[in-house]
Amino acid sequence: MAFEEFLDEVGGLGKFQILQIVLILPSLMIIVCQILLENFTVAVPHHRCWVHILDNATVSDNDTGLLSHDVLLRISIPLDSNLKPEKCHRFLHPQWQLLHLNGTFPNMTDLDTEPCVDGWVYDHSLFSSTIVTEWDFVCDHQSQKPVAQFIFMAGMLVGGFIYGHLSDRFGRKLILRCCLLQLAISGTCAAFAPTFLIYCSLRFWSGCSAVAIVTNNSMLIIEWTRSQSKAVILTLIACTFSMGQMMLGGLAFVFREWRTLQLVVSVPFFVFFLSSRWLVESARWLIITNKPDEGLKELKKVAHRNGMKNAEATLNMEGLRVIMQEELETAQMKTTVFDLFRTPNLRKRICLLFFVSHSMITATVQFSTIYFKYTEMQTVRVTLASVEIGCVAASNTSISVHFAELLPTLVRAKASGVDTMASRCGATLAPLLMTLAVYLPALPWIIYGVCPIIAGLLVLLQPETRHLPLPDTIQDVEDKKQFSRKVNEKDFFMKVTKF
Incomplete structure (x- = not known):
């Protein structure tokens, strides 16, 4: 948590952070198009x-x-x-x-x-061609249609776990650049896939890289941003996702041939890969993983871009060891996924966050099913759809802010990967709950309604993180109460002195 002092020295929200955001947000916008692509490329025409x-x-x-x-x-x-x-x-x-x-x-x-x-x-009045028309996935072969999206989601499940571990070990920027290139190649090749099997294989690799791009881009922003601005920045990221959804609708209206649409949302990642060389690795991660020299180098670079000329005099190894002594001692230890559940406070936070991510899916299924139930009531359907989108968007934004502020830098990418697995498991299990209707017709609806309510109540058990620095080590999480008290005392002292 002491890294916040360095952010104050080099600038917590200046020209560098704005440039970093400008380089990252376009790729987040297009990645949404990749994730939701099958809504159009697998459409079934008359x-x-x-x-x-x-x-x-x-x-x-x-x-x-x-x-x-x-x-x-x-x-x-x-x-x-x-x-x-x-x-x-x-x-x-x-x-x-x-x-x-x-x-x-x-x-x-x-x-x-x-x-x-x-x-x-x-x-062909709506779509000139889709995957369904390409390989005749209708009638007796209509069961093949959901396979494409399932394969992509399976790729996100595997990629979240593997690349989450690699991001904590080799860095956010390196893994991000690899995944941008992987998505650019696999997505472009998928537009020319001669068979459905090859197409599914390429979409699997696209899914693996897509989740890592979302996670690492977000971390490269928030780990360089001061505490007071994190919520605003993460809200901006959530709005970017919404803009990506609107963009996909417009692109699908213009490019109605599935191969062309696939190509249009894939080729830009070659540009994002080239522009990612100007991104700056997280100095917070470099220091926590026992690379203080490289961390200081990045801090000096940021100070220069933000015009903080006096900061370079204080950015030295001696000052780093004084301010971040505990973090440097922790950096000598290697972490694994099991460290997420080893200590009581971190284990509690992880389990609560995972339950909330499962519960988000049940809320979506509930709203979606009610939406299709009232097929003859257009006003009710539009109202329910608006409520669903608003609630899900607000919840996702809040969860993303809380998620980043609750988990330490040392295992943040690993936790994000495991959280992705939990949410995908929720997406798989949620439709299966409808099979419980054979025992009691109302039982699935009771579960769909109760789970989000329980999740909302369990969130109250999480600690408040507003305006607190990001935790860097697992020990920061375990000492959260003590640190919060120190921060409040420091803020009070600064206000009184200024007065």
């Missing part, structure tokens, strides 16, 4: 079976007389229960007798039908 007399280009008008398209469709494709053309079946032979029924609809079950053995015809 479709029907391919029919010879309708869709064969060699069939001339003389072959079918002067019959219109709608008439040919009526004798070729049966109607479903909503009197719409069937999506997965066609008549075995053209049913010419249907032309003489004058608007009446016979019992279709008495007519011979067959599956779409010759393929499908898709409506």
Whole structure:
């Protein structure tokens, strides 16, 4: 926590921090497009079976007389229960007798039908092509559709755990640059994938790198920002995510071919990889991991960019050892994921944060299910959607602020990776709760409603972190009460002296 004194010396929110934010926020905006990409690239357009007399280009008008398209469709494709053309079946032979029924609809079950053995015809008015139309993931093959998004989420699950550990060991900037290049290559190659298997493999690697990009970019911002400005900066990051969602909608409207859209949201990461060379590694992490010389070098660089000319005289090894003696002693020890649960205070914080992240998913499922339930009530659906988005956005922003302020620098990336695993497990389990309806129809809804309420109450057990420095070591977390008292006494002394 003593690192805050150095931030005061070099500038806690100056030109350097603004430049760092300008370099980072665009990549966070586009990464949201990558995460939500399957909402558009895996869209299912209207479709029907391919029919010879309708869709064969060699069939001339003389072959079918002067019959219109709608008439040919009526004798070729049966109607479903909503009197719409069937999506997965066609008549075995053209049913010419249907032309003489004058608007009446016979019992279709008495007519011979067959599956779409010759393929499908898709409506291209909304999307010129999607993964579904590319590989015909409809009817008997529609179960393949969710696989793409599942593979990407599985990649985020694995990447959060692996890259979280690597970020705490090798640095935020190095792992970030590797992941930017990995996402640029895998995302661009996915736009040219010849088979679905290759596409899924590339999306898995994109998911692995996407979660590390979000985590490391955020840490490179907050670990260089003073305590009083962290909440504002993290709120700005959350707003950037929302802007990314809006941007994806606009891009999907302009680029309606899935390969083009995939390429558009992937190529910019080559630019982000090149521009990331101007990012500055977290001096807080360098010092905590026993690299004080490199940490001082970065601090001097920041002081120069912020115009703090007098700060370089105080940035020396002797002053560092005096101010951060406890942190340098802790830096001699190596940490693992198990250190997150070794001490009581840190274990309590981690467990509470993980439960809140699971509970966020249940709240989303609850709102989403109610949204689809009221299909005929447009006003209710829009209102529920607005409430859902507002609540989730506000909760995510608050959680991100609290998460960063509760966990020490030494294991912050590891904790973020494990938290990602917890939230993905929640995303997997939440839909399965609907199976409990066989025992009691209201039971899933009770769980969906109670979990967020419990999570909201459990947050009250977490300590208040407003305007407190980021903890750097596990010992800082265990001594939180004592440190908070010292900070308050110091602030009171400074105010009285100024008065």
